Amino acid sequence: MSANLEREKAALLAGQSAAEKASLVPKILFGTTVVSILASIYFIFIFSSIEKTMGVVQKIFYYHVASAWCAFLAFFVTFIFSILFLAKRKRIFDTYAYVSAEIGVVFTTIVLTTGPIWAKSSWNTWWAWEPRLTTTLILWFIYMAYIMIRQMDGVWDKKARLASVFGIIGFIDVPIVFFAIRWWQSKFHPIVFGNGPSQKGGGIEPNMLVALLVSITALTLLYSYLLQKGVTLENMRIKVTQYKEKLREDLEN
Amino acid sequence: MNFVYGAYSVIWLIIFGYMVILGRRQNKLKKEIEFLKQLDR
Amino acid sequence: MIRSALLIAKKDLYSELKTKQVLATMIIFAGLVILVFSFAFDPANNTTKAVIPGVIWVIIVFSGILGLNRSFISEQRNDTMQGLMIAPLDASSIFLGKFLANFSMILVVELVSLPFLFLLFDFKMYGGFGYLILVLVIGSFGFISIGTFLAALAANSKSSEMLLPLLLFPVTSPILIGAVQATKIILTNIEKLSSAMAWIQLISAYDVIFFVLCFILIDYVLEV
Numbered sequence A: 001m002s003a004n005l006e007r008e009k010a011a012l013l014a015g016q017s018a019a020e021k022a023s024l025v026p027k028i029l030f031g032t033t034v035v036s037i038l039a040s041i042y043f044i045f046i047f048s049s050i051e052k053t054m055g056v057v058q059k060i061f062y063y064h065v066a067s068a069w070c071a072f073l074a075f076f077v078t079f080i081f082s083i084l085f086l087a088k089r090k091r092i093f094d095t096y097a098y099v100s101a102e103i104g105v106v107f108t109t110i111v112l113t114t115g116p117i118w119a120k121s122s123w124n125t126w127w128a129w130e131p132r133l134t135t136t137l138i139l140w141f142i143y144m145a146y147i148m149i150r151q152m153d154g155v156w157d158k159k160a161r162l163a164s165v166f167g168i169i170g171f172i173d174v175p176i177v178f179f180a181i182r183w184w185q186s187k188f189h190p191i192v193f194g195n196g197p198s199q200k201g202g203g204i205e206p207n208m209l210v211a212l213l214v215s216i217t218a219l220t221l222l223y224s225y226l227l228q229k230g231v232t233l234e235n236m237r238i239k240v241t242q243y244k245e246k247l248r249e250d251l252e253n
Numbered sequence B: 001m002n003f004v005y006g007a008y009s010v011i012w013l014i015i016f017g018y019m020v021i022l023g024r025r026q027n028k029l030k031k032e033i034e035f036l037k038q039l040d041r
Numbered sequence C: 001m002i003r004s005a006l007l008i009a010k011k012d013l014y015s016e017l018k019t020k021q022v023l024a025t026m027i028i029f030a031g032l033v034i035l036v037f038s039f040a041f042d043p044a045n046n047t048t049k050a051v052i053p054g055v056i057w058v059i060i061v062f063s064g065i066l067g068l069n070r071s072f073i074s075e076q077r078n079d080t081m082q083g084l085m086i087a088p089l090d091a092s093s094i095f096l097g098k099f100l101a102n103f104s105m106i107l108v109v110e111l112v113s114l115p116f117l118f119l120l121f122d123f124k125m126y127g128g129f130g131y132l133i134l135v136l137v138i139g140s141f142g143f144i145s146i147g148t149f150l151a152a153l154a155a156n157s158k159s160s161e162m163l164l165p166l167l168l169f170p171v172t173s174p175i176l177i178g179a180v181q182a183t184k185i186i187l188t189n190i191e192k193l194s195s196a197m198a199w200i201q202l203i204s205a206y207d208v209i210f211f212v213l214c215f216i217l218i219d220y221v222l223e224v
Helices: A003-021 A024-047 A056-088 A091-123 A131-150 A156-188 A206-252 B002-040 C002-019 C021-040 C046-073 C077-086 C091-120 C129-154 C160-171 C173-187 C190-221
Strands: none
Touching (some): A024 A056, A024 A206, A056 A091, A056 A131, A056 A156, A056 A206, A056 B002, A091 A156, A091 A206, A156 C160, A156 C173, A156 C190, A206 B002, C002 C021, C002 C091, C021 C046, C046 C129, C046 C160, C046 C173, C077 C091, C091 C129, C091 C190, C129 C160, C129 C173, C129 C190, C160 C173
């Protein structure tokens, strides 16, 4: 086998064993994630008081808002890494951007499913054209488009470059979308339900605030764990693909 | 109250679903690496 | 840079005028959309009037996508795209040129199809004609600018016709929201002009932000 191929194989195997050995970071992340999620469940269901107007159903709000926060964080990370990739052109930046976008879509899906469930339980309607929910819907479409760009045919650097550009545009679009929709709603559909599902209501009690913060921390840790896992997986996939390419080249010679 | 159960089950379904997808990707990768190792022998 | 942009715009428009193929397709498509809407909504009914602002913008969006697709697909035949990129032009001039060509085409389509729409739906305009033109121009400006940019992006893929709508619709939703609202106010109750102006300001802000952004980022899209 050619020397090049030997080197690639060594790199591949080294990468694999490194991924298995240097598993301290993932283990820590996984551990803290599990602990914080258990803690958040305690805080949500036992510690925090039951809300006066909406009752027990209000408890959905904790994970709904925490997911929305995490989705936004994920897309912000994609934005930052998109800019970094366009500036520095290192593949790892693009990998982080892509994995973060994927996780962001997962969290956005959570927001989009818990939102209607909450809406149905509180106001007996599956959907409310209120700003946060509608923006989240558009957000979902924007980042699905990002993933579609990444799954285009072609060389990785072209896909990564185009996706990064779209990542930047998509993220800057989001605040504008939010303001446009909020305006659209306030002018023609005054929020008849008092405070919309996204707003926290007149005054949030301290124990609810604690539960919310714990949920946000839990989901953020989950996000970090998923990000780290996803990036490791993607790196391995890249190495395997490169190795196969070299193997193919070698066989042709 | 049913709604709360429903909502949280959906949340955990989605999260675990995603982790299952990740697990499947990882298994596929592992199989490929094993295959490539075999090729070497 | 402006001159090279105008050059590219002229080239696109001249090649278009020779065959008039895309323009004709866009106009006929707009007519068909109007037809479909007249089946979907009863034109005789008075409440249908409320739908007209939305229909206007649906026509513009769908015809626009047709035109935008063509603007970069045509460059893939004979690989003229490479030629453009290698020429001593800024990527921004290419963007500007294509944008100007697409913008003029969509304005022509609007000029032809909107009177046809008003005719078919027996819609009486109660003044405010100038404001309508304003909304149409500003809304189309934003839509076509981001559209040209994303068309350049999507042209890199084999399934670019499928990818472009996927990219374009979510990103231009503020324009659509603002434009439909403003058009509605202008066409039906013109007294609320101040809110229409506010919507127009929103669209203008969007236009400015994204035009500048596209200008900056087009270099990365049109890299060799």
